[in-house]
Amino acid sequence: MAYFRPPGPPPDPALVRSLTAQQHDMRQRVRAEPLAQEPRLIGGCDSSFPTPETILSVFVVLKFPSLELVEKVYSYAPVTMPYVPGFLSFREADNVVQAFAKLENQPDVIMVDGHGIAHPRRVGIAAHLGVLLDVPTFGVAKQKLTGSFTEPGPEKGNITPLIDAKTGELIGQVIRSKDKVLPLFVSPGHRCDQATATRLTLACLRGYKLPEPTRLADYWAEEFKKEVR
DNA sequence: GCGACAG
DNA sequence: ATCTTGTCGC
Numbered sequence: 737m738a739y740f741r742p743p744g745p746p747p748d749p750a751l752v753r754s755l756t757a758q759q760h761d762m763r764q765r766v767r768a769e770p771l772a773q774e775p776r777l778i779g780g781c782d783s784s785f786p787t788p789e790t791i792l793s794v795f796v797v798l799k800f801p802s803l804e805l806v807e808k809v810y811s812y813a814p815v816t817m818p819y820v821p822g823f824l825s826f827r828e829a830d831n832v833v834q835a836f837a838k839l840e841n842q843p844d845v846i847m848v849d850g851h852g853i854a855h856p857r858r859v860g861i862a863a864h865l866g867v868l869l870d871v872p873t874f875g876v877a878k879q880k881l882t883g884s885f886t887e888p889g890p891e892k893g894n895i896t897p898l899i900d901a902k903t904g905e906l907i908g909q910v911i912r913s914k915d916k917v918l919p920l921f922v923s924p925g926h927r928c929d930q931a932t933a934t935r936l937t938l939a940c941l942r943g944y945k946l947p948e949p950t951r952l953a954d955y956w957a958e959e960f961k962k963e964v965r
Numbered sequence: 966g967c968g969a970c971a972g
Numbered sequence: 973a974t975c976t977t978g979t980c981g982c
Contacts, residue, residue, distance in 0.1 A: 782972090827972080838981090875971085875979085882969085
């Protein structure tokens with residue numbers, strides 16, 4: 737899978753230093769706390785690349801806990817940054833913010849495709865986006881970025897901790913969202929805590945591996961892709 | 966020095 | 973993320 741990826745263009749050291757410094761500052765702004773109130777609306781977002789030089793970000797809003805879709809918008813723009821592991825947010829966040837700005841209904845919390853604090857510097861795209869929007873966020877990723885864990889049981893609902901091997905701190909939870917499918921990695925972003933992130937993720941499952949907010953954002957990304965081509 | 970590396 | 977056919981398992 738991700739073991740023998742062909743070596744891509746080497747990231748510019750100066751750029752990486754700059755971005756690392758920005759994440760260091762942003763890390764100080766990320767807050768862990770329970771939601772102020774039970775959400776009435778939950779958002780979901782996802783980005784895709786119709787062409788190597790363009791990015792399409794989708795934002796959906798669903799009622800909670802009914803999970804009825806109430807709105808879907810997108811933003812299509814030129815790509816400005818390369819993909820560098822650990823710096824994904826700098827490539828996608830700005831365009832996601834542009835999509836968010838088009839919403840008529842403001843979500844009480846946002847489920848982001850990617851990690852929250854389960855990141856080398858605790859600033860995955862979910863945390864980064866939360867700080868930019870000052871809205872509660874948490875991340876749901878399909879692949880691990882950092883940390884160690886033991887495989888959760890094969891049945892839906894089983895959970896194991898994602899631990900930072902260096903500090904021993906809990907940085908996320910590995911959740912089996914469906915029987916016998918690869919688990920999801922859930923971690924809080926900004927203005928959210930682990931218990932809330934996990935609870936909302938479970939509350940958004942509807943028989944598929946992906947919880948509804950991200951599943952619908954994925955679906956509409958595919959539909960909108962036809963419009964921009 | 967040797968792995969690992971979200972989307 | 974994206975490029976892609978057939979195929980295994982419930």
